[in-house]
Amino acid sequence: MLKIADEAPDFTLPDDRGNQVKLSDLRQSHVVLYFYPKDDTSGCTREAKDFSGLSGEFASLGVHILGISKDSAEKHMKFRKKHQLNVTLLSDNASDVCERYGVWKEKSMYGKTYMGIERTTFYIGPNGSILKIWNKVRVPGHAEDVLATARELHLPDSK
Numbered sequence: 001m002l003k004i005a006d007e008a009p010d011f012t013l014p015d016d017r018g019n020q021v022k023l024s025d026l027r028q029s030h031v032v033l034y035f036y037p038k039d040d041t042s043g044c045t046r047e048a049k050d051f052s053g054l055s056g057e058f059a060s061l062g063v064h065i066l067g068i069s070k071d072s073a074e075k076h077m078k079f080r081k082k083h084q085l086n087v088t089l090l091s092d093n094a095s096d097v098c099e100r101y102g103v104w105k106e107k108s109m110y111g112k113t114y115m116g117i118e119r120t121t122f123y124i125g126p127n128g129s130i131l132k133i134w135n136k137v138r139v140p141g142h143a144e145d146v147l148a149t150a151r152e153l154h155l156p157d158s159k
Helices: 042-053 055-060 073-082 096-100 142-157
Strands: 012-014 020-022 030-035 063-069 088-091 104-109 112-117 120-124 130-134
Touching: 012 088, 030 042, 030 142, 042 055, 042 063, 042 142, 055 063, 055 142, 073 088, 120 142, 130 142
Parallel strands: 030 063, 063 088
Antiparallel strands: 012 020, 030 120, 104 112, 120 130
């Protein structure tokens, strides 16, 4: 289980635009890494729209926003276009990254158990260490909370 001050596990994943994104290539920047269950579901759509709506404010602080689910890069592309999203969505088809970040968990719904992504957000500093973790995220107000944290953590470097 990852905790604050741990080094964020590096990864390379395909994004929704046909590129490979390597987390370590974003060193020297702050990164919001949010894991979500599935494209085009109500909570996941709202979360992506909320982060997209605040993306300019994150960008002004030099913060990159990356969303990860098991959906394919092609599905991410359709999801991004359908909802005019402007955050980068990464595909973890094999759930390797989800497992390394500890978000691939047993869940239950309507009496049935299954494996799935527990909605979780990590705030990673420019040295690659985890500065904050939000577990079992509730979507309403979450992107705003992450932005407030970005402002607090990024103040010395914001200009």
